[in-house]
Amino acid sequence: MELKRENVLIEALPYMQEFYDSIMVIKVGGNAMVSAQIMEDIIKDIVLLRYVGIKPVIVHGGGPEITEKMERMGKKAEFFQGLRITDDETMEIARMVLVGNINTKIVSLIGLFGGKGVGFTGYDGRMILGHKQAAKHVLIDGVETEVDIGWVGESEVINPEILHIMLEKGYIPVISPIAVDAKGNALNINADTVAGDIAAALHAKKLILMTDVSGLLRNIKDPGSRISRVKLDDIDLLIEEGVISGGMIPKIKGAAVAVKSGVERAHIINGSVSHSMLLELFTDGGVGTMIY
Numbered sequence: 001m002e003l004k005r006e007n008v009l010i011e012a013l014p015y016m017q018e019f020y021d022s023i024m025v026i027k028v029g030g031n032a033m034v035s036a037q038i039m040e041d042i043i044k045d046i047v048l049l050r051y052v053g054i055k056p057v058i059v060h061g062g063g064p065e066i067t068e069k070m071e072r073m074g075k076k077a078e079f080f081q082g083l084r085i086t087d088d089e090t091m092e093i094a095r096m097v098l099v100g101n102i103n104t105k106i107v108s109l110i111g112l113f114g115g116k117g118v119g120f121t122g123y124d125g126r127m128i129l130g131h132k133q134a135a136k137h138v139l140i141d142g143v144e145t146e147v148d149i150g151w152v153g154e155s156e157v158i159n160p161e162i163l164h165i166m167l168e169k170g171y172i173p174v175i176s177p178i179a180v181d182a183k184g185n186a187l188n189i190n191a192d193t194v195a196g197d198i199a200a201a202l203h204a205k206k207l208i209l210m211t212d213v214s215g216l217l218r219n220i221k222d223p224g225s226r227i228s229r230v231k232l233d234d235i236d237l238l239i240e241e242g243v244i245s246g247g248m249i250p251k252i253k254g255a256a257v258a259v260k261s262g263v264e265r266a267h268i269i270n271g272s273v274s275h276s277m278l279l280e281l282f283t284d285g286g287v288g289t290m291i292y
Ligand SMILES: Nc1ncnc2c1ncn2[C@@H]1O[C@H](COP(=O)(O)OP(=O)(O)O)[C@@H](O)[C@H]1O
Pocket: 028, 029, 030, 031, 032, 061, 063, 192, 210, 211, 212, 213, 215, 216, 217, 218, 219, 220, 243, 244, 245, 246, 247, 248, 249, 251
């Protein structure tokens, strides 16, 4: 039965009261930004959150766009366990795409829809300090071989001060997943990992990870096999069993980091379905997968 419009609005009241003045970290994945229309809808939802008193912080990805740009420049994109192998030139391309293109586009859309966006990388306010990941050891034809994945980082310290200042003044921070090491080098970090770390450092109420699938699926080929709730304790087994693979691994791990540190809930939802975030936050029947 379809709800009357006024009922939809009144159903949202307890959620608006609960979420008022709380911080929510929203990760917008490259795969969720499949079209200009979807991107606009996501940003409109985020501006709406700000106007009902929620403090959104955006962390964006852009993996598919980085791959596309690399290919146009005649470079092959290669990954190791979901992480992009990042040589000097790839790092330059990643910065160009993430900071120069995607970040500014999101900030500009926020402004267009009446919000105040402000763009950051991990360099700004020394927000994300990290180090290069150690070389990986893998078996190639039975021989243990060292693989250097380049400028791929992991964060050590998150300094959220600048974010708190901006949030207090009503700005919506937009963060590119780039960290800085002790020597000032740029590091490429998976955006889900950054979102989990930022949510933890901000003691956010929620972490919302928007992607291109309806949530965590028991069978990746069956969209109807969504798992609606996952307990922290069950995550390792799901990875071991191979249920969770590829890009879903950093996503679920980012969610786990946040929830372990006190973020109440993390949600994986389908960003390519218009206004899915509003349905998740403000209606009784949530969508996606909740990690608790
Ligand atoms: N169990 C699973 N449930 C859903 N998706 C999964 C699962 N295991 C692997 N995946 C893959 O993870 C992808 C989402 O991660 P990713 O491509 O990195 O998205 P994004 O760019 O939004 O971060 C899905 O499109 C799917 O191919």
